[in-house]
Amino acid sequence: MLPSALMGFGVRLLDPQKPIPGSTMILLVDVDLRNPEMVARLREFRKVSQRGSDQIFAIGKNDLQDELQATALGARKTITKPITEKVLAKHIEERRVALGMTGQTAITAAQAGAQAIQDSFDETKDDTPVNIDKISEAGKNIAASIADLGISEWLSTVRVYHQSTFQHILLVTGIACAFAQNTGMSNSDIAKLTQAGLLHDIGKVWIPEEILDKPGKLTADEFAIVKRHPMDGYNKLSSQGNIDPLILHGVRHHHEYLNGSGYPDGLSAPEIPDLTRILTICDIMGALLEDRSYKPPFSIEKSISILMKMADDGKVERALVRALAHVMTQHWTPAEQPKNSGALKA
Structure with missing residues (x-):
């Protein structure tokens, strides 16, 4: 489960069937690098990406073929699968330092x-x-x-x-x-x-x-x-x-x-x-x-469903669970639009 925002960056799980947005500053890639269509999309992203954007590829352990393909596609580095919240945070933190970002984080x-x-x-x-x-x-x-x-x-x-x-x-x-x-x-x-x-x-x-x-x-x-x-x-x-x-x-x-x-x-x-x-x-x-x-x-959706079941059982107040569901599922809307990072998975 990936967050919607982390350390001043908006986070999106990208649709592997669509072009990769050129505004993406950090692209974490976890896809089949033997798929010609996916490789074509990654090559197209290189043409439209912003200067200084990073591509980080998640590959199988000791997978030399994927390592070579990732390098050919412009990977700044490769990491071992899977992509997790902690992995994302590590690379965003590195990116903040590289960009000299000093804005507030949690x-x-x-x-x-x-x-x-x-x-x-x-x-x-x-x-x-x-x-x-x-x-x-x-x-x-x-x-x-x-x-x-x-x-x-x-x-x-x-x-x-x-x-x-x-x-x-x-x-x-x-x-x-x-x-x-x-x-x-x-x-x-x-x-x-x-x-x-x-x-x-x-x-x-x-x-x-x-x-x-x-x-x-x-x-x-x-x-x-x-x-x-x-x-x-x-x-x-x-x-x-x-x-x-x-x-x-x-x-x-x-x-x-x-x-x-x-x-x-x-x-x-x-x-x-x-x-x-x-x-x-x-x-x-x-x-x-x-x-x-x-x-x-658990996902927020699964967690809310468990709380709703507890409300059905008379343990917690349904109206409060509904209010919490609204709070937890709101879109993140900071005063200043965050930079973009994306995870491309297939």
């Missing part, structure tokens, strides 16, 4: 957010108060980044640069923030929902890594340990006395379902406020979109 906000999460985990381990001002500042930076660059840029950046628990927390935070911004929530509620995203899994600091990162199904005992994290996080944060009650509710109850089948307290719809309901669906969406060593990310 990297700085994501790194600051990751540092704030790390600090909060360290403070929790050391039994010292979590610095809520630092969490608040990280939330403001994330909100500004998403408002400027869009949710697609945020998701792609986080999946490229962060792994495991931090990736999940940053994905959930970004999705929750984008939901709040795009559904007309107040600045105060945007801040609360973003901070709740950054803090919602702080209780995982006490879960062993071998359980958190286990590729297979958890045993009953392992799942019992995982299920403690909402209450553990709530107990830690509520003892500080300086965190908004709605944020605390989200931390404790983001695994509750409207039909009472969630945990830790088995709450039902009347007991679950909107902020927690929103955080819950964003938490599920973040988990589905995660890129882990043992699990590729």
Whole structure:
């Protein structure tokens, strides 16, 4: 799954049956190089491409014939298949440096957010108060980044640069923030929902890594340990006395379902406020979109369909899922048109 935007570049999956747009600055090619029609299209692109554009060919491992063909077609370099989000990010980053691009990306906000999460985990381990001002500042930076660059840029950046628990927390935070911004929530509620995203899994600091990162199904005992994290996080944060009650509710109850089948307290719809309901669906969406060593990310469409099934089962609110679907499937529309990159696959 490729993003629609990454680090200031628009990303498109190109139709191999159509001419390649001459405006493409980075062309990642994963096609049959023994197909005469495809070779002809690549040759035509060389005639119309902009000066300084790059062609990077994905070929099979140790495929000398494709290596020679790619070189003949103007490849700047070849890489081993497949083309992934991380591969795309690597070459876009190289391109940004070569072009002297200094425009804003989501990297700085994501790194600051990751540092704030790390600090909060360290403070929790050391039994010292979590610095809520630092969490608040990280939330403001994330909100500004998403408002400027869009949710697609945020998701792609986080999946490229962060792994495991931090990736999940940053994905959930970004999705929750984008939901709040795009559904007309107040600045105060945007801040609360973003901070709740950054803090919602702080209780995982006490879960062993071998359980958190286990590729297979958890045993009953392992799942019992995982299920403690909402209450553990709530107990830690509520003892500080300086965190908004709605944020605390989200931390404790983001695994509750409207039909009472969630945990830790088995709450039902009347007991679950909107902020927690929103955080819950964003938490599920973040988990589905995660890129882990043992699990590729689901598509947004597949993730939405899973959430809709959960709405059918009475677990989450259908209207909120529909609103989230609208937020997640919007086209990326930055103030300034990004440069183009494309992936040609067949």
